[in-house]
Amino acid sequence: MGPEAAKYIGAGLAMTGLIGAGAGLGILFGNYLQAAIRNPAAAAGERTYLFLGMALAETMGLFGLVVGLLILFK
Amino acid sequence: MAGIQPMEQFLIHHVVEGPKFSAPGIGIIDLSITNSVLFMLIGTVIIGTFFMLSAKRALVPGRAQALAEMLYGMIDEVLTGGIIGDRGRPFLPFIFTLFMLIAILNLIGLAPGGFTVTSQLAVTGTLAVLTFATVLVVGFARNGLGFFKLFWPSGMHWGMALFLMPIEMLSFLIRPFTLALRLFGNMLGGHVVVYIFASFVIGLGAYGLSGFGLNTLGLLGSGLSFVMVVALTGLDFVIAIIQAFVWSALACVYLNEVVNLDHGH
Numbered sequence: 219m220g221p222e223a224a225k226y227i228g229a230g231l232a233m234t235g236l237i238g239a240g241a242g243l244g245i246l247f248g249n250y251l252q253a254a255i256r257n258p259a260a261a262a263g264e265r266t267y268l269f270l271g272m273a274l275a276e277t278m279g280l281f282g283l284v285v286g287l288l289i290l291f292k
Numbered sequence: 293m294a295g296i297q298p299m300e301q302f303l304i305h306h307v308v309e310g311p312k313f314s315a316p317g318i319g320i321i322d323l324s325i326t327n328s329v330l331f332m333l334i335g336t337v338i339i340g341t342f343f344m345l346s347a348k349r350a351l352v353p354g355r356a357q358a359l360a361e362m363l364y365g366m367i368d369e370v371l372t373g374g375i376i377g378d379r380g381r382p383f384l385p386f387i388f389t390l391f392m393l394i395a396i397l398n399l400i401g402l403a404p405g406g407f408t409v410t411s412q413l414a415v416t417g418t419l420a421v422l423t424f425a426t427v428l429v430v431g432f433a434r435n436g437l438g439f440f441k442l443f444w445p446s447g448m449h450w451g452m453a454l455f456l457m458p459i460e461m462l463s464f465l466i467r468p469f470t471l472a473l474r475l476f477g478n479m480l481g482g483h484v485v486v487y488i489f490a491s492f493v494i495g496l497g498a499y500g501l502s503g504f505g506l507n508t509l510g511l512l513g514s515g516l517s518f519v520m521v522v523a524l525t526g527l528d529f530v531i532a533i534i535q536a537f538v539w540s541a542l543a544c545v546y547l548n549e550v551v552n553l554d555h556g557h
Binding site: 243266269270272273276277281283284 | 370371374375470473474476477480481534535537538541542544
């Protein structure tokens with residue numbers, strides 16, 4: 219296995235950071251939905267914060283993407 | 293598989309050749325109009341003409357005016373009004389410009405033949421630095437040196453606060469990077485995934501047509517990939533708007549911290 223192959227494997231492994239982002243998004247939207255069903259009147263007011271939380275959870279996964287890109291194109 | 297190059301769509305090439313200057317300390321500045329610049333201009337023209345045409349100030353708004361008023365009202369109520377409060381009014385034009393620019397640039401990228409300007413880290417990075425600089429300038433202008441209270445966690449023993457201050461500072465300084473990376477990553481990822489599935493449609497379809505028997509399964513895969521392309525394009529439209537919204541919402545949250553620093557809003 220040459221260094222080239224190791225590079226691709228490393229880039230692929232870096233993307234495992236998205237596992238956490240996926241789990242985080244699931245928790246986020248699941249809990250939002252649960253809360254929204256229990257109290258539909260309050261759901262609309264918290265939608266901004268839902269998207270904010272989504273953005274922040276996603277960023278953590280995208281750091282993995284950046285590491286992957288760094289490995290691939292450095 | 294050599295023909296599949298998912299990154300090729302993000303390449304920048306010159307459309308109109310322009311002069312090159314060598315700036316001291318920076319290097320060579322190329323003033324050519326690239327496809328990135330071209331599509332940014334198209335986006336600006338679209339936004340400009342839309343708001344010129346829709347701003348008729350009719351008492352009973354037409355369709356275009358109703359849409360423009362709805363967008364404006366949404367940013368006013370949900371973002372600057374909802375997050376910052378009354379003090380957010382002066383920032384409405386800035387936030388609204390950010391929202392419209394990012395949303396339109398994302399949507400242009402989804403049009404066939406369009407170039408996604410926001411998939412360039414240079415573009416999102418510049419916008420992020422602009423947003424961050426606005427927060428810094430507003431923060432120092434409103435609070436003076438009291439701006440540094442932002443990093444001091446309140447309601448805590450001073451030893452613990454001293455320990456947490458570097459972390460607070462770090463999380464403040466990392467904001468432009470996360471802003472830029474979020475938009476860049478989402479746009480890049482969305483387009484690459486659509487490209488990969490579109491290449492499956494053609495690849496598996498050609499394989500399915502190449503013979504009978506097991507090869508026919510290729511047609512099934514091709515059809516499934518086509519459904520995925522349609523679904524992912526739909527998702528990308530949602531993401532295009534949501535990312536623009538998220539960017540402006542985060543800009544509001546960051547501005548809120550410095551604008552309402554003194555009365556803990």
